[in-house]
């Protein structure tokens with residue numbers, strides 16, 4: 001039996017899949033925060049290139065991947081699917097377990113799948129510099145890598161708690177020529193506003209987004225780039241699920257359940273959406289997104305229009321949100337500390353086409369360590385959330401006497417996250433709980449629409 005299921009470079013998908021025309025009901029549009037009317041291309045062109053704005057709103061089912069992007073993708077794509085035979089044995093699993101491994105990219109996660117096309121389209125439209133935010137440092141390093149390939153500059157606002165916890169992610173970004181600033185900073189009005197309220201703010205993705213958007217909006221040669229949440233990001237990530245589908249077909253298999261972790265929702269959306277396409281055509285498949293219990297937007301948030309950032313600079317997005325002012329506790333999965341989720345993913349959840357669940361971090365790390373001892377790969381704390389859900393699905397299969405097929409997205413390696421594993425082994429890692437009153441506090445700040 002093959003352990004690695006590999007596609008040839010020539011078999012890599014040449015188009016991204018846009019689910020928009022196949023949705024049973026249309027996606028609620030982003031709204032202008034002032035007029036509360038749907039935003040148009042003109043509202044976005046101060047910070048995004050036209051090609052990405054078009055993709056954000058495109059009604060086309062298939063969107064051609066540019067030749068230059070395909071060429072760069074071949075540095076790590078197609079990524080492998082593994083049959084986790086050793087893990088199945090360790091867990092005495094009646095279920096077959098497959099994982100798609102996105103940690104093979106130069107930056108170590110799925111993030112370059114969208115960083116490369118985003119840098120490409122910006123370069124084509126004459127942009128010299130891109131400003132962005134990063135949580136765990138995965139997105140920032142992906143964009144520094146991608147902008148370097150196109151000879152552009154990159155400024156990264158890195159959530160302060162991660163900047164302190166993950167110095168080597170900063171070194172990676174600097175190796176690719178990026179400039180890294182701990183956020184909140186006093187270089188932007190947004191950062192100053194947050195620091196005035198809390199000089200010791202650990203930062204959050206929402207705050208770092210405010211800083212990067214402001215930087216881009218105030219410099220004509222600079223655009224902003226987002227590593228998750230938006231439709232075009234989920235679109236670029238669909239290459240994950242399309243490849244995986246082909247790879248399972250090569251061994252005559254199809255998943256009963258597809259699992260991914262959720263921060264802003266892009267890797268899970270990218271993995272799940274090509275399967276949701278099948279589900280809409282009548283196929284039986286479950287798609288399960290997994291988030292941290294301290295930032296439970298999908299499982300405990302409310303479905304409402306909210307800002308994408310902390311300060312309120314972005315359009316209003318219809319999403320499951322904890323409130324844009326919510327600052328999640330400091331967990332190790334920095335990339336999952338976002339108050340909302342991709343509107344597209346939230347819409348799929350609302351329609352019952354995907355499911356969601358949440359875990360605290362200790363059981364998540366316990367699963368990741370078991371996985372590493374069986375399969376070898378030491379995964380990112382973010383990906384470990386998906387892994388824990390796989391273990392629970394295996395338990396369910398045992399209890400129900402079922403032999404299902406489980407596919408999960410191992411979104412990135414954890415080799416720059418070893419401090420988190422140290423904390424787990426030393427017993428320092430806390431399972432923080434979030435009270436109902438803490439959750440309600442930030443939700444009270446939701447904009448009125």
Ligand SMILES: Cc1ncc(COP(=O)(O)O)c(C=O)c1O
Nearest residue numbers: 138228263264265266267335412
């Ligand atoms: C390895 C890894 N997985 C998952 C995520 C979460 O992002 P998303 O939900 O957009 O895939 C991140 C974000 O930084 C990440 O670094």
